[in-house]
Amino acid sequence: xxxxxxxxxxxxxxxxxxxxxxxxxxxxxxxxxxxxxxxxxxxxxxxxxxxxxxxxxxxxxxxxxxxxxxxxxxxxxxxxxxxxxxxxxxxxxxxxxxxxxxxxxxxxxxxxxxxxxxxxxxxxxxxxxxxxxxxxxxxxxxxxxxxxxxxxxxxxxxxxxxxxxxxxxxxxxxxxxxxxxxxxxxxxxxxxxxxxxxxxxxxxxxxxxxxxxxxxxxxxxxxxxxxxxxxxxxxxxxxxxxxxxxxxxxxxxxxxxxxxxxxxxxxxxxxxxxxxxxxxxxxxxxxxxxxxxxxxxxxxxxxxxxxxxxxxxxxxxxxxxxxxxxxxxxxxxxxxxxxxxxxxxxxxxxxxxxxxxxxxxxxxxxxxxxxxxxxxxxxxxxxxxxxxxxxxxxxxxxxxxxxxxxxxxxxxxxxxxxxxxxx
Numbered sequence: 305x306x307x308x309x310x311x312x313x314x315x316x317x318x319x320x321x322x323x324x325x326x327x328x329x330x331x332x333x334x335x336x337x338x339x340x341x342x343x344x345x346x347x348x349x350x351x352x353x354x355x356x357x358x359x360x361x362x363x364x365x366x367x368x369x370x371x372x373x374x375x376x377x378x379x380x381x382x383x384x385x386x387x388x389x390x391x392x393x394x395x396x397x398x399x400x401x402x403x404x405x406x407x408x409x410x411x412x413x414x415x416x417x418x419x420x421x422x423x424x425x426x427x428x429x430x431x432x433x434x435x436x437x438x439x440x441x442x443x444x445x446x447x448x449x450x451x452x453x454x455x456x457x458x459x460x461x462x463x464x465x466x467x468x469x470x471x472x473x474x475x476x477x478x479x480x481x482x483x484x485x486x487x488x489x490x491x492x493x494x495x496x497x498x499x500x501x502x503x504x505x506x507x508x509x510x511x512x513x514x515x516x517x518x519x520x521x522x523x524x525x526x527x528x529x530x531x532x533x534x535x536x537x538x539x540x541x542x543x544x545x546x547x548x549x550x551x552x553x554x555x556x557x558x559x560x561x562x563x564x565x566x567x568x569x570x571x572x573x574x575x576x577x578x579x580x581x582x583x584x585x586x587x588x589x590x591x592x593x594x595x596x597x598x599x600x601x602x603x604x605x606x607x608x609x610x611x612x613x614x615x616x617x618x619x620x621x622x623x624x625x626x627x628x629x630x631x632x633x634x635x636x637x638x639x640x641x642x643x644x645x646x647x648x649x650x651x652x653x654x655x656x657x658x659x660x661x662x663x664x665x666x667x668x669x670x671x672x673x674x675x676x677x678x679x680x681x682x683x684x685x686x687x688x689x690x691x692x693x694x695x696x697x698x699x700x701x702x703x704x705x706x707x708x709x710x711x712x713x714x715x716x717x718x719x720x721x722x723x724x725x726x727x
Contacts, residue, residue, distance in 0.1 A: 377681040387704025389578030401613035417606030437591040444571035444582030445471040450598035452479035459505040507536040513556035514544035519657030539567040547575030577618035632703040642714040656701035668695040678716035
């Protein structure tokens with residue numbers, strides 16, 4: 305056998321500019337001309353109507369403050385509800401896992417990608433949300449893309465709230481099931497659709513637990529009653545509720561005082577460490593089916609072990625430290641009251657998503673830009689993300705926010721109030 309000689313010299317990596325690389329390819333586009341022209345025209349139209357989104361580049365670790373263009377801003381734009389993304393115990397656990405298990409596994413769960421931590425994390429998720437089992441995905445978007453196609457066929461009907469998250473919408477579209485969309489939170493309309501679909505094999509009601517644009521909590525007891533009356537399956541995406549709602553952070557069902565729903569999807573990338581990962585939780589027959597036929601589970605790499613360890617640690621901390629949810633609720637209540645005293649209009653609610661309504665043209669963007677100059681990071685939500693006339697700033701509260709930071713942000717909202725009123 306020919307021996308493979310090892311190269312003991314340190315590998316050399318070219319980190320210079322593309323111009324310094326004599327083997328680099330030309331920058332001239334090779335895209336089909338017709339496609340390029342159509343996309344360019346569409347971008348021009350969007351630029352003229354709503355403007356083009358550009359990613360904001362921030363510096364520093366996720367936390368109550370971030371750095372933008374060299375300035376420290378108080379961060380009210382993240383989903384880090386419990387403040388666990390920067391928790392020392394979470395970070396230390398991830399560092400240890402990185403040293404012991406490496407960064408990634410370079411294989412799917414069905415090959416050699418499964419590590420013990422994946423099963424431990426699935427068990428921790430199931431225990432948290434009160435189900436028999438859970439299946440881990442790379443994100444909740446993946447989970448929602450994979451659950452419908454694996455379970456449903458053309459003889460089934462899915463009933464989807466019109467404000468459901470994009471991942472639910474796309475997952476339903478990818479399946480061969482029939483689709484019925486009902487107006488947001490309109491239970492009478494949903495019941496009519498259920499009654500009209502009596503001949504279907506399975507009827508599946510799909511909803512967010514907390515709707516991310518409005519921050520409102522689904523009327524889950526009423527939905528559950530409808531599901532039981534019409535022998536329908538109830539699927540809830542609890543991404544903005546897991547870790548946040550309920551005495552133990554189990555989510556929307558616990559918030560309303562009952563055990564659970566047929567199928568629960570959720571994320572590990574918000575309250576539970578803010579890194580990555582999603583899940584589908586439910587009965588063991590459900591999870592076994594997904595492990596056999598859910599394409600985003602079968603055909604992609606397993607979650608990086610350091611991220612899985614971080615998420616498992618965050619779940620333990622979220623259950624061990626109920627004061628985080630208490631502080632989150634107190635911070636949310638205080639900030640809502642402060643904005644109300646300043647005369648801002650908000651959608652009602654108790655979730656740490658606080659939509660501050662600033663309808664009309666570019667007003668929400670202008671106020672968000674003014675707040676950034678005042679040291680507060682928030683984002684405007686405008687058409688087509690929300691309907692025209694419903695433009696708003698979405699404020700997201702964290703347990704990591706100090707009293708001083710909340711007071712600082714409220715004062716900044718006060719200083720820009722004239723802009724909001726004068727428009």
